Amino acid sequence: MTPETTDTQPRHFLDVDDLSEAELFAVLDRADEYKRAVEAGEDHADLSGQTLGMLFQKASTRTRVSFETGMTQLGGHAIFLGEDDIQLGRGEPLKDTSRALSRYVDAVMARVFKHENVEVLAEYSSVPIVNGLTDDAHPCQTLADLLTIREHEGGFDDVSGSEATGGSSNDAFDGVSAVWIGDGNNVAQSFALGCALTDIDLTVATPEGYGIDDEVVERARDLGGDPTITTDPVEAVTDADIIYTDVWISMGQEDERDVRMNDFDGFQVGSDLLEHAPDASVMHCLPAHRGEEITDEVIESDRSIVFDQAENRLHAQKALLSWLLE
DSSP, rough: OOOOOOOOOOBBSSSSSSHHHHHHOOOHHHHHHHHHHHHHHHOOOOOTEEEEEEEEOOOOOOHHHHHHHHHHHHHEEEEEEEEEGGGGGGGGOOHHHHHHHHHHHTTEEEEOHHHHHHHHHHHOOOOOOEEESSSOOOHHHHHHHHHHHHHEEEEEOOTTTTTGGTOOGGGGGGOOOOEESSSSHHHHHHHHHHHHHHEEEEEOOOTOOOOOHHHHHHHHHHHOOEEEEEEOHHHHTTTSSEEEEOOOOOOTGGHHHHHHHHTTTTTTTTTHTTEEEEEEETEOOOOOOBBTTBBHHHHHTEEETTHHHHHHHHHHHHHHHHHHOO
């Protein structure tokens, strides 16, 4: 399945639900193919001669390295554009930056603060805009998360039951239950939408006042999901297949540290919590604040699939880019 475009408007990827169920599975299938190609040492230069502009307002390890390496493996080229390296840091309007970049590159990945910034980039761009992270959403992380869950929960040889191949759309994730523990942040919000698209049974356990946005819950329900919302982490994880957490204090929230550390007491993913989910795998999008939202013991344990997630950013993003640009 290929993305639908018009002569004037490319497909953008600003959040997970910009993809239909069938499109999501098509991207996951392609990611699996690329991962197998890397493992076999096979060439897959599907974007030969194409260039990705990478616009960064926020610091990054995995986003920058995975996108840059991905474009190299696809036979293309990536250009790092820090805010202070281009005119954006000197007051150029985003709409001007977007229109100018569109004349030079084949796609733009933007890692910014305000979600409205990627919306402006998309409005004025004639090439695909990919959301590398905003304060509201982290859809590329969700693609890697779903890839990882599909690997570890069985049925990754293909998605023979998906709409992409003509069957029931969510067979690959049938019966999978996932729990988000901690802050209902941008990663949680995109993950909720991804679970809705793939029919993963999701429970979100956060302290009072830290849940995912009501608007995101409604979007998940419109997609056919029905996330359970709770403030009880023990009840949430009981018999779960996947337990997922992220930092309690994200970039830009450092002045809230003391309040948040107090509010999140009891939400740490440690050995005590995992006793209630003896078969669960543990996920974290990284970077982790070990000893806060997750213990060192858990992240280093056999139950951790954290670094599979990190690797899968590479394969999922390659699949997304080649799908958008074909």
